[in-house]
Amino acid sequence: MIEQQPTTPLHRLPTAANAGDPAPAEAAETAQPQPWHVAPRTVADTGIDITMLASLLMKAAYLYRDVTLLQLAETLRLPGSVIGEIATSCVRERLLEIAHRGASDLDVRYRLTDAGYARAAELAARCSYAGPAPVTLDAYLEAVRRHSVRQASVSKADVAAVLGDMVAAPHVVDEAGIALNASAALLLYGPPGSGKTFLARRLRELMPGAVPVPHALTVAGEIIQVFDPLVHVPFDEGTNPGWRRGADRRWTICHRPAVLTGGELTLDMLDLRYDQVAGYYQAPPHMKANNGVYIVDDLGRQLVGVSELLNRWIVPLDRGIDMFTLHSGVRFSVPFDVWPVFSTNLEPSALGDDAFLRRLGSKLYIGPLAEDDYREVYARAAHALGLHGADEVFRFLLDGLHLADGIPLLACIPGDLLKLIDSARRYHGDPPRVTEAALRRAWQAYFGREAGDGMRWRSGERTARR
Known part of the structure; x- marks a missing residue:
C-alpha cells in the first residue's frame, strides 16, 4: 500500500539558507527564492545524450503524428530552445519535417516523415516511456x-x-x-x-x-x-x-x-x-x-x-x-x-x-490507552458518525464489555464498534443513538462471541448468568 503525503504547517520551501548553500542571514530574508536547478538552455546542459532525447521526442511526436514545438516542450518538460535543437537534428536525419513555421520561434509544427513514423514505432515498441526527459x-x-x-x-x-x-x-x-x-x-x-x-x-x-x-x-x-x-x-x-x-x-x-x-x-x-x-x-x-x-x-x-x-x-x-x-x-x-x-x-x-x-x-x-484517553477516542468517533447518547453508555462499554471479557482498552475498538452500530441503525432505519443493546450486538459481531466471562450486565450491575 502506498499513501499520499498530507499538507501540514511545517512544510516549507527550501531556500539557499536551508538547502545546504552558505548564505548570509540578511540575504536569505530578502532574496527571492531561486530554483534548485535552472532550466537547461542547450542539449549539452541537460546532461543527456541527444540520441536519447531524440528518441523521446520521436515517441512524443508519434502520439500526435502532427505536433507543435510547444506540445513537445510540455511533454518532455524542456525549454523550447532545447526542443528546437533536438528537432533540428531529427529534421537533418529526415525523421521529422517542418509542417508550419510562424512568425515566432515557438510557432513551429512538426510532422513525422514515413521513415520517422517507422522509427518512432520501433522505439515505442522497445520502450514506451514518452514523458518528461530524465535527469542524470x-x-x-x-x-x-x-x-x-x-x-x-x-x-x-x-x-x-x-x-x-x-x-x-x-x-x-x-x-x-x-x-x-x-x-x-x-x-x-x-x-x-x-x-x-x-x-x-x-x-x-x-x-x-x-x-x-x-x-x-x-x-x-x-x-x-x-x-x-x-x-x-x-x-x-x-x-x-x-x-x-x-x-x-x-x-x-x-x-x-x-x-x-x-x-x-x-x-x-x-x-x-x-x-x-x-x-x-x-x-x-x-x-x-x-x-x-x-x-x-x-x-x-x-x-x-x-x-x-x-x-x-x-x-x-x-x-x-x-x-x-x-x-x-x-x-x-x-x-x-x-x-x-x-x-x-x-x-x-x-x-x-x-x-x-x-x-x-x-x-x-504503544499499548492500551488510559481510561480518559479511551473516553476521548470514543467520544470523537461518536461525534464523527453523528451518534448521540454515547457518553451515557460509556461505563457499560468499560465494565459490561471490556472488563467482562478481559479486553484491554485498545485505540481501534471504539471507532470499529461505533461504525458497526451506525451501519446497523441505518439498515434498520433506527435513530442515530448508541444504546447498551446496540453496543452488545456490535461487540458480538466484532469479536464473534457474546461479552462476559460468565457474568451478565443488567440494569447497571453485573449478575451471574443462569
Missing part, C-alpha cells in the same frame, strides 16, 4: 544529498502543532520527534489495535520542507521512473511563484514524500522493477521515499521471513546507501536517505539479535 544519476544524487532528511529537525512546539490533536501519552510523541531529529530508525511495537499504524501515518506529517523529485532518471541508457503521483504531492508553487521561474521542469517540487508498505511487501519489491512490456524501470518504494519517511507496517506478517527482510536493510541502515542492478548487469548505488519507521505486533527480541536491534534505533511501545 549524478544530478539525482546531488539533489538527494542537498535535501537530505538528516537536515530535517523538529522541536517540541512543532510536534505539538502537528500532532496536538492526537490522543496519545505525551512521551509517545516526544520520543517520535527525538527519533526524527536523530535520523534514527523508529520501531513501534505493541499489541494489535493499539494504534501503531495510525501513529506511523501521522508521523509523516512531521517531515518539514519541500524537495525536488525527478520524473525519471537515466542510468547506462535505461530509464527509471521515480515520480509517483500516489507518493509525491507537488508543493503549492502559487505560494512562492519565484521558485518556478527559470527552474528545470524535469523536477517537481514536492512535500517530503511518505511511503507506507505493509504485509504485501516482498524482497522483489525492494529492487528495481523492470516492465518487460513497457521497457523501462519503476523505482522501488524506499527509493521513491528518499528525502522523506519510509513506513513498514505489520512487520512480521510479510510472506518473506522477518530475518530475510531485515537483513535486506542492514547495509542501507548502516551505510545510508542501497545498491541496484540493471538487467544489463550494470550496478549502481543510490542514497538510502529516509526516516525508516517500522511497526510490528512482535516483541523486539523476536525480530533479530542485538546487533540488528541496535541498527533499528529507537524502540517505542
